[in-house]
Amino acid sequence: MAYLKQAKNENFFQLASNQSAENFLHTKSDYWQLKLNSAEFAQKMDNEDPIGYIRKQFAYPKICSILNIDTNQNEECVYLCGQSLGLMPKRVIEYTSNFLNDWATLGVFGHFMGSNPWAKCDVPCIPTMSLLVGGRIKEVAVMNQLSTNLHIMMTAFYQPKGDRYKILYEENAFPSDQYAINSQIKMRGYDPKDAKIIVKARKGESCLRTEDIIDILRREGHSISLVLFGGVHYYTGQLFDIETITRVAHEQNCYIGWDLAHAVGNVPLELHDWQVDFAVWCTYKYLNGGAGCIGGIFVHLNHFKNDQLTRLDGWWGNRESTRFQMFDDIDRDNGAAGFRNSNPSIHQCSALLASLEIFDEVGINQIRSKSIILTRYLEYLILNELQDLCEFTILTPLNSHERGAQLSIRPHIITAKQINDELEKLGIVIDIRDDIIRIAPAPLYNTFFDVFRFVLQLKRVLLKLTTTSNIIKY
Secondary structure (H helix, E strand, O other), rough: OOOOOOOOOOOOOOOOOOOOOOOOOHHHHHHHHOOOOOOHHHHHHHHHHOOOHHHEEEEEEHHHHOOOOOOOOOOOOEEOOOOOOOEEOOOHHHHHHHHHHHHHHHHHHHHHOOOOOOHHOOOHHHHHHHHOOOOHHHHHEEEEOOOHHHHHHHHHHHHOOOOOOOEEOOOOOOHHHHHHHHHHHHOOOOOOHEEEEEEEOOOOOOOOOOHHHHHHHHHHHEEEEEEEEEOOOOOEEEEEOOHHHHHHHHOOOEEEEOOOOOOOOOOOOOOOOOOEEEEEOOOOOOOOOOOOOOOOEEOOOOHHHOOOOOOOOOHHHHHHHHHHHHOOOOOOOOOHHHHHOOOOHHHHHHHHHHHHHHHHHHHHHHHHHHHHHHHHHHHHHHHHHHOOOOOEEEEOOOOOOHHOOOOOEOOOOOHHHHHHHHHHHHHHEEEEEEEEEEEEHHHHOHHHHHHHHHHHHHHHHHHHOOOOEEEEEE
């Protein structure tokens, strides 16, 4: 289903050679004679946005629906929480209704008949998903959820032998990654205290330096069996140099996998060309598939005939042509599909397909172009509107090409919880983790005016919570 595009310059957000996002914003400000920190500038940017029409295809929560606020307010909230849970595409209702109708009218025949036959309901998701991760069709599958897929992939690719038994990963990795790492190490009979190498940021810094990761790989590579990193760090928002880290890991004869939960649908990826061994991801953050939606995996074709991988076989990993012949031993499907265990959920695939069609229509490169400008606009307003109100530390890299659609900010003097509690009362939805606030302007449904409204309300909250004058720190 394609929705009518508005006739606008599709290259509006395209940066000129060597042009920064900040320069882009200032150029538009000067040309339009509108101040960057004005509502008029934000609205003008939205009017020129070539993918702005897509926002209308998402269901936006109303302020009256959010906890702890005045139930008389019926306007839309400012939703900047896509790094935690994306908004629902309106077409999800239609797609799930079709499934329910098929179930009601066809019963068991719905496996092979109807609007999207259930036995193959994952198949329509694969082409767009492959484009989003930069993989070949056969290298990508949708199945299970992220943590389960992580265990399946680590069972295959974590192969400790002799002195090469350690796992390298980043400091403050998402807890599920750390749990899986600990579990897999213990399952192989090793002590996690000895079998883990954790890359840490330098003193006084929040993000990891690529050169430090490379240095550890080259120094400790002889002892490393597996490298596992998050593509975009959930806490800081740092986008890692996947291509370079993968190349150096392979130079040390290490397998390398990536948790792309915060990267897929957020930044362009080229997993096949980068020679990534495997990757896993969820689909409910920037992919907007809904809470707990089906996950995805990537397995490079280099490993399709790798008999050294330990597989956790299941019925749906069997070739489709022989699946119902009920063999005692698996006739394993070729490619990523051979890693599947159970039949896919039509409930989840219906929702995911509805969202993926939007990505197919817009394209990840156009999404990323807007994202770079939108996130820089958020950063600009924070730096210029809040610097006299409260001291902050911005954890996220300042380089637009080293981050996704997220800014992570640590407030001082007042707490992240205090700020979030007050913003929530005003209908502003962000996310807090520990002592930071995470703000995610998702380019598919967030606008420049959303960002303007957020900073305006944040300014009011800070005025209420503190009168201490400080500066923003990096």
